[in-house]
Amino acid sequence: DTGVSQDPRHKITKRGQNVTFRCDPISEHNRLYWYRQTLGQGPEFLTYFQNEAQLEKSRLLSDRFSAERPKGSFSTLEIQRTEQGDSAMYLCASSLGGSVWDNEQFFGPGTRLTVL
Amino acid sequence: LAKTTQPISMDSYEGQEVNITCSHNNIATNDYITWYQQFPSQGPRFIIQGYKTKVTNEVASLFIPADRKSSTLSLPRVSLSDTAVYYCLVGDRDYGGATNKLIFGTGTLLAVQP
Numbered sequence: 096d097t098g099v100s101q102d103p104r105h106k107i108t109k110r111g112q113n114v115t116f117r118c119d120p121i122s123e124h125n126r127l128y129w130y131r132q133t134l135g136q137g138p139e140f141l142t143y144f145q146n147e148a149q150l151e152k153s154r155l156l157s158d159r160f161s162a163e164r165p166k167g168s169f170s171t172l173e174i175q176r177t178e179q180g181d182s183a184m185y186l187c188a189s190s191l192g193g194s195v196w197d198n199e200q201f202f203g204p205g206t207r208l209t210v211l
Numbered sequence: 212l213a214k215t216t217q218p219i220s221m222d223s224y225e226g227q228e229v230n231i232t233c234s235h236n237n238i239a240t241n242d243y244i245t246w247y248q249q250f251p252s253q254g255p256r257f258i259i260q261g262y263k264t265k266v267t268n269e270v271a272s273l274f275i276p277a278d279r280k281s282s283t284l285s286l287p288r289v290s291l292s293d294t295a296v297y298y299c300l301v302g303d304r305d306y307g308g309a310t311n312k313l314i315f316g317t318g319t320l321l322a323v324q325p
Binding site: 099188203 | 243245252253254255256257260296298300312313314315316317318
């Protein structure tokens, strides 16, 4: 399967713990996005990478959240001191870029986080 | 930033054509209109994108009137497997940095019955 993969698919943690999620984009895609989705809502943008550079962060992304994309390949999203409000599906997407009009993003299956 | 409005839910039967309309009164001149589909516990999937008039691919058609203040996604002959949430998006774009984050609304839940 050459699509976007995410690991783990499910994560249950206790409040106050740190968690880290991994995303492997489609290999030739230089753009990578993280979104968060809660029940009944559409995905909300969190952050965006072009190659290894993090070019935009949403105001939703508090200081407890950090994302990296070393060497422009896979990406990690870490949440420190988790809170119950962090419970959501975390989605990763990648796109080929190369055009300002590139709206075709390929999403992974997501990581469902439950904070107890 | 253009905001989109679409019905919360729609019902249909297998074999029927389904049309989901989205309004986007404040669409910018350079914005494209994009539709995504999402099944439960999966990430969204790109369906179709257009700028004006009509676009057709193997799964859907997209109709956009001249004023571009609305668009209609048409799904021909739906089946049970088309039951999903459908999102209409008008992208938020940073022209300088080419950031291309997608702005999702709550979407339209399409329920196809036998």
